[in-house]
Amino acid sequence: MNLFEQVGFLFSSYNIPAAFWVNIQLTFWAAIGALVLGTALGVMRVSPVPSLRWLGTSYVTIFRNTPLTVIMLFGVLGVWSQLKITFSQDFTVNFFIYAVVGLGLYHAAFVCEAVRSGINTVPLGQAEAARAIGLPFIPAARLVLLPQAFRGAVAPLGNVLIALIKNSTVAAAASVATETSSVMRAMIDQNGNLVVLIFMIFAVGYVILVVPVGVLTTSLSRKLAVSR
Amino acid sequence: MTSTPEPAGTPAAAAGQPLVHLGRVNKHFGALHVLQNIDLDVAKGEVVVVIGPSGSGKSTLCRAINRLETIDDGVIELDGKPLPAEGKALAKLRSDVGMVFQSFNLFAHKSILENVTLGPIKVRGLKKKQAVAEAMELLERVGVATQADKMPAQLSGGQQQRVAIARALAMRPKVILFDEPTSALDPEMVNEVLDVMVSLAKEGMTMIVVTHEMGFARKAADRVVFMADGQIVEESDPESFFTNPQSDRARDFLGKILTH
Ligand SMILES: Nc1ncnc2c1ncn2[C@@H]1O[C@H](COP(=O)(O)OP(=O)(O)O)[C@@H](O)[C@H]1O
Numbered sequence: 431m432n433l434f435e436q437v438g439f440l441f442s443s444y445n446i447p448a449a450f451w452v453n454i455q456l457t458f459w460a461a462i463g464a465l466v467l468g469t470a471l472g473v474m475r476v477s478p479v480p481s482l483r484w485l486g487t488s489y490v491t492i493f494r495n496t497p498l499t500v501i502m503l504f505g506v507l508g509v510w511s512q513l514k515i516t517f518s519q520d521f522t523v524n525f526f527i528y529a530v531v532g533l534g535l536y537h538a539a540f541v542c543e544a545v546r547s548g549i550n551t552v553p554l555g556q557a558e559a560a561r562a563i564g565l566p567f568i569p570a571a572r573l574v575l576l577p578q579a580f581r582g583a584v585a586p587l588g589n590v591l592i593a594l595i596k597n598s599t600v601a602a603a604a605s606v607a608t609e610t611s612s613v614m615r616a617m618i619d620q621n622g623n624l625v626v627l628i629f630m631i632f633a634v635g636y637v638i639l640v641v642p643v644g645v646l647t648t649s650l651s652r653k654l655a656v657s658r
Numbered sequence: 659m660t661s662t663p664e665p666a667g668t669p670a671a672a673a674g675q676p677l678v679h680l681g682r683v684n685k686h687f688g689a690l691h692v693l694q695n696i697d698l699d700v701a702k703g704e705v706v707v708v709i710g711p712s713g714s715g716k717s718t719l720c721r722a723i724n725r726l727e728t729i730d731d732g733v734i735e736l737d738g739k740p741l742p743a744e745g746k747a748l749a750k751l752r753s754d755v756g757m758v759f760q761s762f763n764l765f766a767h768k769s770i771l772e773n774v775t776l777g778p779i780k781v782r783g784l785k786k787k788q789a790v791a792e793a794m795e796l797l798e799r800v801g802v803a804t805q806a807d808k809m810p811a812q813l814s815g816g817q818q819q820r821v822a823i824a825r826a827l828a829m830r831p832k833v834i835l836f837d838e839p840t841s842a843l844d845p846e847m848v849n850e851v852l853d854v855m856v857s858l859a860k861e862g863m864t865m866i867v868v869t870h871e872m873g874f875a876r877k878a879a880d881r882v883v884f885m886a887d888g889q890i891v892e893e894s895d896p897e898s899f900f901t902n903p904q905s906d907r908a909r910d911f912l913g914k915i916l917t918h
């Protein structure tokens with residue numbers, strides 16, 4: 431077999447795009463969860479309520495410093511096997527949800543830090559002006575602080591998204607057998623002579639997936655920057 | 659926080675009652691006693707200029723009146739009612755007390771028009787159409803209506819500060835606090851802002867203005883309050899204050915600002 435035939439053989443024997451699609455879906459749902467939770471945590475960390483600030487800080491400390499694999503394994507072994515909490519009767523769906531939740535919880539800590547760095551780019555006077563026209567804390571945060579914070583946080587948020595795309599392969603630890611790293615391992619097990627080529631295929635696949643995200647967030651961050 | 663609870667149901671705006679009342683207000687920043695037994699009454703329609711050396715507590719005084727800073731003890735009343743501590747009532751208070759900052763603080767991500775309509779829509783609950791109509795009228799009044807669709811950073815300092823005044827007016831406040839509104843401006847822009855403030859004063863707006871602009875004080879102020887080291891050292895009408903200050907501190911201070 432020449433190189434083209436080898437590639438053709440691998441793509442016809444294994445559904446590689448489908449594997450990437452699983453990671454894209456994992457990333458998509460986890461990103462939404464992480465964005466919502468991480469933003470809430472970021473707001474908690476700058477809120478005037480000390481107990482909320484403490485909660486936000488504790489969350490970040492715990493989740494940022496726990497290896498993702500541990501969190502994902504906890505989903506399967508702790509939440510599923512021990513605590514018997516299931517989201518769906520369908521095993522595949524169930525493990526997919528564990529993976530999304532694990533990825534979301536973990537990356538929320540990084541989103542929180544990105545949002546907080548964005549909030550730090552907003553001068554104190556903006557929040558004071560919002561309070562001075564009578565906006566309570568939550569509306570002031572929603573209407574004045576966060577829109578400016580997100581513009582300042584686009585670049586770090588892009589980095590979190592890139593990490594999330596790549597980290598979605600850790601879903602293998604939550605028994606999501608259809609995602610890229612699991613499929614890649616199966617392919618390697620069954621085609622020992624094509625190891626290098628298999629690695630190349632997945633490496634290129636991820637580069638194709640990740641590079642546009644970096645380019646997009648960089649240009650977006652320039653375009654959205656608030657001029658003062 | 660307030661050590662003397664107010665009798666319930668104090669009638670608001672009784673005849674002769676001050677609009678803003680501060681009674682024995684104290685405030686510390688750590689060991690620093692920034693406001694020391696401050697007593698100050700401002701009547702409806704009155705324009706009070708607060709003057710004094712840097713660090714004497716003028717900004718803190720303003721910020722205490724709309725509760726951007728809390729006080730340690732004493733009372734601050736607006737329209738006969740003590741300042742609420744938090745929640746809806748506090749937000750309402752803040753919309754009754756306008757504030758214009760030294761550094762303008764226009765919302766950097768919103769257009770000039772949106773800066774003025776945000777409060778009326780979100781706090782006063784106006785429909786957008788009505789808020790825009792009112793905002794355009796105010797922008798007209800302060801002379802920046804043609805800039806309505808621009809972003810704050812595209813305007814000069816003087817224009818931004820006039821927008822900030824329109825933003826404060828849009829809340830229909832009972833009193834407006836100005837904290838050194840012209841100190842951050844290039845000299846050629848000072849007058850365009852002062853002119854707007856003078857016309858507001860003439861229209862009967864209640865104003866507390868921290869400024870060293872004697873021209874404004876002479877033209878528009880009913881009273882000058884001189885602060886030093888967290889205390890009100892002296893207060894009188896502008897003419898007697900500037901020509902015949904009573905305290906050494908005030909004489910000394912005026913000597914310094916008059917030499918240039
Ligand atoms: N948030 C703060 N924390 C600690 N000290 C403060 C704070 N704000 C003001 N101060 C201090 O309080 C004093 C009075 O400040 P300020 O009210 O801004 O004076 P002014 O406006 O008359 O220049 C100054 O010595 C200032 O350094």
Ligand SMILES: [Mg+2]
Nearest residue numbers: 716717718838
């Ligand atoms: Mg000041």
